[in-house]
Amino acid sequence: MDLVKAQSRYAELIQGTDMILMLSTMLHSIGVGNMTPAGVKMVCVDINPAVVTKLSDRGSVESVGIVTDVGLFLSLLIQQLDKLTHPYPLVSTV
Numbered sequence: 001m002d003l004v005k006a007q008s009r010y011a012e013l014i015q016g017t018d019m020i021l022m023l024s025t026m027l028h029s030i031g032v033g034n035m036t037p038a039g040v041k042m043v044c045v046d047i048n049p050a051v052v053t054k055l056s057d058r059g060s061v062e063s064v065g066i067v068t069d070v071g072l073f074l075s076l077l078i079q080q081l082d083k084l085t086h087p088y089p090l091v092s093t094v
Helices: 003-014 026-035 049-056 070-085
Strands: 019-023 041-046 063-067
Touching: 003 026, 019 026, 019 070, 026 041, 026 049, 041 049, 041 070, 049 063
Parallel strands: 019 041, 041 063
Antiparallel strands: none
């Protein structure tokens, strides 16, 4: 495994990013968090409070930590995004 190449690839992927969701992958999230420039919003979701604290405690207001099951978080996120994109359900008159 070429760690320098992997780090370079991560840097390419986060370039120009406005927000990063870190979902239940502690080591990857820590690595990305350490490479993320100031001003990028980060949301860390993990069932382990220690992981959330470590990742969200970067000394910036752009970080939010959520301690919960990632599956539950994603389910609720999808519901809310659906409400935002389809605010008025179609009602059948048949």
